[in-house]
Amino acid sequence: MAKSALLKSSIVKKYWMALTGLFLCLFLAGHLAGNLQLIFGTSQQFNEYALFMTTNPAVKLLSYVTYISIIFHAIDGIMLTIQNKKARPIGYAKTDGSSSSLASRNMAVLGTVILVFIATHMVNFWAKMHFDKNMPLVQKEIDNGMGGKQIQLVGTKDSQMPFMQLDQTGKLSKEFFEMIKAQTQGQYDLEVQDMTKIVNKKTGEVVFIGYxxxxxxxxxxxxxxxxxxxxxxxxxxxxxxxAFHLWHGFQSAFQSLGVNNKFTPAIKFFGRAFAIIVPLLFAIIPVFLHLKK
Amino acid sequence: MSAAKNININLKIWRQKNASSKGSMETYKLDNVSTASSFLEMLDQLNEQLINEKKEPVAFDHDCREGICGMCSLYINGRAHGPDTGITTCQLHMRMFNDGDTIYIEPWRSKAFPVIKDLVVDRSAFDRIQQAGGFVSVNTSGNTIDANSIPVPKVDADKAFEAAACIGCGACVATCKNGSAMLFVGAKVSQYALLPQGKVEATQRVLNMVRQMDEEGFGNCTNTGACEIECPKGISLENIARMNREYLKASLK
Incomplete structure (x- = not known):
């Protein structure tokens, strides 16, 4: 078989669609488990989880597979849709949709909605987590010993630095670093690196890791x-x-991979349960956060 | 069954002079159509009316008129072979319609099935797919072995027979939103893949037939399942899954 057939053949395109789609279902389950901590966990737990997810090498590898899957699933889907449109240059004057489900006929439209959502979602959360220098760090209020309160940064477990105090706006101020430098006769010349680390320029010592x-x-x-x-x-x-995309997509992936046998009723049942439960739980979280006092 | 009666109907039919001309939907009025007549007899009646009016009759495909040749096509009121299941157009009867109904009649719409005239399309793309691998090579030099001398499990024989029931009418392509021929090719691949005689050339068969299918310009399968519902012979989607398995096996060889 010609190598190009790996991409060109109609059936191979469907294998890729199915494989990337099923992998993205796994990703959804994992992402949901993380998100549910917004309801069932403390903020501390959620932020520690977020730190783990952005720094663990295995997670990093999986995240690249996820990005590639999303891109490939979208490109493959667009290519398939273009070919499918070309296969019927003149449409029917009258059509009757009774022989197939609404979801199955609109996978490309649903997929486009989801892709736009993923893009905005990544701008709103993923990009901020990765690139926003002004993203707030985890902090808490403590007694300042004089009956008042002050805000202190919370570090990861082994980098608790009690003197990491914040200014009124909740940020590490240049003045604060200068004050430390003066107090320690220049022994501590601090600067922020990688958005969360505070490093002593003089010694290279990491004095604090916040998140x-x-x-x-x-x-x-x-x-x-x-x-x-x-x-x-x-x-x-x-x-x-x-939900509609998964309603058709989950079981459809198995059909594309050639699995249509005694397990098919069970696969269909599981796929439909997955298509209802997973998006529903995802959707409950922002509603919960929005309504929470 | 209620007694036959006569109904008056309106018809909207695709008229196209030849393959290169641009067609359009034309409206016709046909009175006194017996509900006992078949859909094709109704079209015969329309054509007689048109001939009497010195107009060009509507061209449509038909042959055996008993649901086995796969020749009659027609996309009727948005459905391949019209509003009934498990039938070809010749098996559709006017009792499915009511007095005063407007009936849309269109040709199969697919890039791979170009319109020749009016409602007649060229389905030779299916023949070329068959020629690409839908056969078993048999030595016919005089010492042909009886097919029954090779034992075939009953379950497999039944499944192969069900797949072989495909009459190549093209309803699957016509009804598929993608104009995909996967049910046809799936059935043709399956009927051989299930039998020992077909296994010998299985690898080349599925690769060649799928390649030809793609070259003809048929769309891809979205697993909507519309083809299975509109197929007059009830060919199952399982055949598409089997073709997908066969293709995977063949690709890895």
Whole structure:
């Protein structure tokens, strides 16, 4: 078989569609488990989980497989859709949709909605987590010993530095670093690296590792006074599109891979349960956050 | 069954002079159609009316008129072979329609099935797919072995027979939103893949037939299942899954 057939053949395109689609189902299950901590876990738990997910090498590898799967699934889907449209240049004057399900006929439209959602979702959360220098770090209020309160950064377990205090705006101020430098006669010349580390320039010693407050970012996003409601509604609608996409897609992947046997009724049942439960649980989270006092 | 009666109907039919001309939907009125007549007899009646009016009759495919040759096509009211299941158009009867109904009649719509005239399409793409591998090579030099001398499990024989029931009418392509021929090719691949005589050339068969299918310009399968429902012979989607398995096996060889 010619090598190009790996991409060109109609059936091979469907294998790729199925494989990437099923992998993305696994990703959805994992992502959901993480998200549910927004309801059932503490903010501390969620932020530690977020730190793990952005730093663990195995997770990093999986995340690349996920990005590639999403891109491949989308490109393959677009190629298939273009070919399918070409296969019927003149349409029917009258059509009757009774012989197939609405979801199965609109996989490309549903997929486009989901792709747009993924893009905005990544801009709102993923990109901020990875690239936003102004993303808030995890912090807490403590007694300042004089009856007042002050805000202190929370570090990962082995980098608790009690003197990492914040200014009124909740940020590490240049003045604060200068004060430390003066107090220690220049022994501690600090700077922020990689957005979360505070390093002593003089010795190269990492004196503090904080972590990003994804929990706060997420809660603020859906509780936003002006747009929170729209973000929540948008999220729920995207999950509705995902539900329809999975309703057809899950069992369809098995058919494309040639699995149609005594297990098919069970696969269909599981696929439909997955298509309802997973998007529903995803959608409950922003609604919960939006309504939470 | 209620007694036959006569109904008056409106017809919207695709008229196209030849393969290169641009067609359009034309409206006709046909009175006194017996509900006992078949759909094709109704079209015969329309054509007589058109001939009497010195107009060009509607061209449509038909042959055996008993549901086995696969020649009659027609996309009727948005469904391949019209509003009934498990039938070809010649088996569709006017009792399925009511007095005053407007009936849309269109040709199979597929890039691979170009319209020749009116409702007649060229389905030779199916023949070329068959020629690419839908056969078993048999030595016919005079010492042909009886096919029954090779034992075949009953379950497999039944499945192969069900797949072989495909009459190549093209309803699967016509009804598929993608104009995909996977049910046809799946059936043709399966009927051989299930039998020992077909296993010998299985690898080349599935690769060649799928390649030819793609070259003809048929669409891809979205597993909507519409083909299975509209197939007059009830060919199952299992055949497409079997073709997908066969193709995977053949690709890895």
């Amino acid at each position: 990003k407050d994804l929990h706060k970012l997420t809660v603020d996003f859906f509780k936003d006074a002006k747009y929170g409601l729209y973000f929540t509604i948008g999220y729920v609608l995207a999950m509705l599109a995902l």
